[in-house]
Amino acid sequence: MSLLPLLLVLAATPREGVLVYEGPVDVTSPPSTYGFTTYAKGDTPFVAVDEANLRGSAALDAPVVRTLRLGHALQVLEVASETVLVKDRVDRWYRVRTSGAEPQEGFVLGNVLTPLAATRDLDGDGQEESLAVSFTSDFLVRVRVVEPELAARHKRAVAALDFLLPQAAAGRRGGRARLVPVSAKELGMEPGPRAFGLELCAASCVVHAVTYEAKKGVVGTLSVPPEVRAGVTLYSSPKKLLSIHIPGEDEIPDEDILCSIIGKARGGTHDQKEVLSCLVRAPGKAEPDAENAYYYLRMGGKQLLRPGPKSEHDSTMVDDQLANKGYRVKLEPNTLLPGLTPPEVLYADARGRIRLRWRSPDDYVRSALEVAFVHPTLGTVTMTRPGAKGLGEWNPLGFNGFYVPEPGQGFLFYAYERDLSEKAVTWKEPSPEETSYSLQYDAGCGRLKTVDPAPADVRAADLVEVGQVKAAGPLFALKDSAHPEVERAWKELREVPEGTTAGPLPKYESKQEFFESLPRLFWWDSFGRLLRLRRSDLTPPCMAEPIVYFYPERPMHVRYTLAPEVRVARAEPLARGNAWTFLATPRGVLEEVDAAPGRARRTFKHLFWEGTSVRFSPPTEGVCIPGSRTSEYFREVLPRLGLRPHELEDFLTAWVPRMEGAAFNVIGFHPREVVDLLAPVQVSPPPAHMIRILMDATPVEECPALEAPVLPEAVPAREGFTVVEWGGVLRESR
Structure with missing residues (x-):
């Protein structure tokens, strides 16, 4: 099947094939301030998640009548509630009837419904998969694909990929999504033969080309082309143009500038102009090895245009070095290349934010990472894979951060941040006395603070809720004092050299007393990671x-x-x-x-x-x-x-x-x-x-x-x- 007919079929759904979910940044705002896709009697939306519960009444604790598969068509019989807040999602309840030979009636919350769904052979293996698009409660757009054959055999059958929407209006989050055609002109390259377009809009719009690839008998993966970023299409292999060596003096190390042609601009006044990247290794002890990247458009001959403001010392230095090589550099402040301009904050919600730390020249080891989400301008963002091996002790890929590969080599390193202050926590029991907890552990003496995922042997079933973080979910502690994590913390407590305990280190008569002092807490972040919080008085300080x-x-x-x-x-x-x-x-x-x-x-x-x-x-x-x-x-x-x-x-x-x-x-x-x-x-x-x-x-x-x-x-x-x-x-x- 050709691309265009496939996409037209996908978009032929109720409400003109548009899915909406938007709301205020302030999570304490009333449900009436949210906007979302609504359905009327007679509409036929689809189930957006796999194994959704059809309930006996409009309540989350009502008996389950039936479990529904992703892509199942439902008929709306009536709107069963006003706008309500159910857990962390605002929507309405609907009374619906299932399709098929034995239809059943029941109730579902609108967040499990979507007008964007289809059943097609998305990976070319001759078998049809089901596709659906929905919003998460954190205002991410989630695309899911289910392999029905694997689901019938009770194997892992669902692939998912999250997309971050463009920036919304001030004070708002979320936006709208729809399935659209995509073309080579929009991407700067040919899309895959079965790629489908996903348009995401808030204050502005962006279109992603999404593909699903799988081997027979195994659930596949969803992805977007790594070469495509906002305003630029990257070459798969950069073309080296020149290198410049700058000798150091005394304590200042040598510097090298490496300039390569990395791709072409896409759209706007400078469409199809080649993009030149110049990398400068940043010396000094303030951070691990880092580089700065500066970008230019090749306007013909040795004429270069540098987008953006003239505000950085190094960029002026690179301009001067290029001028010494015969290039003429013109500054154009109003020209931007969004896909090559990393934002300071990559993502933010009530649970935390992801902030840029530096550009690392280290190799981007893809096997150590898994996809976190797709950014509207930078494309695929990855995060450290649990249990990743083969990384050096100080390789940022092992710091449980978020990463964006850069053209040629290296990557952007973003760190997850969250302030869990005492004021933000409501304890179920009296709070631990004279103690504080840190979500981030210090991996570099204050220069590199990173989150600490829970060990693999700490599972959800091992935990009990002990408090609530304002607008950000529950805090947990371990149920059992015999858990290996308690033993590890107990061992750390006692690993203090004789002669160094001059001050008031905590002392406990037994491991049980230590366990009851809550030496470890746990919390789920926005990306499904169970993170460990350490007691500050049990953590080695930095010299x-x-x-x-x-x-x-x-x-x-x-x-x-x-x-x-x-x-x-x-x-x-x-x-x-x-x-x-x-x-x-x-x-x-x-x-x-x-x-x-x-x-x-x-x-x-x-x-x-x-x-x-x-x-x-x-x-x-x-x-x-x-x-x-x-x-x-x-x-x-x-x-x-x-x-x-x-x-x-x-x-x-x-x-x-x-x-x-x-x-x-x-x-x-x-x-x-x-x-x-x-x-x-x-x-x-x-x-x-x-x-x-x-x-x-x-x-x-x-x-x-x-x-x-x-x-x-x-x-x-x-x-x-x-x-x-x-x-x-x-x-x-x-």
């Missing part, structure tokens, strides 16, 4: 910004090695097996000894690392200082602990901006013997003197009673080969 200075009496090669139990999150220069080797000079300058061939050796003023080891408490001694006096306090104390002026200024630059905004900070310093337990280190050759300072601070609203610290009477000695290290821990506010 952040340890800066290490080396002052030998003569130039010498030095090796600095942290113990294996220290998990290094970031380092500059990069570590090799928790170790660094370099040439140290009496001026405190460190020089690389293993520079890549053809590259000059870089020099550094100091070594930087940060990471975690074990859970430990704040020092028992400390002071409570107003945030505004943070700098003043450090200037008074740190010289007495051994820092010289330039080291002190480095410390203030790193920590004062993070702390001065708090009402108060409780500040203490761990004794040297505790620092050595938390981060064991070996320096070769051994220094004559080594100063190690670990500050520990907690923002507070009111000052608690504290035992005043005792500062050393004499400043630490620095004769001979001396190593100086300072770092800190900044805990969550309380």
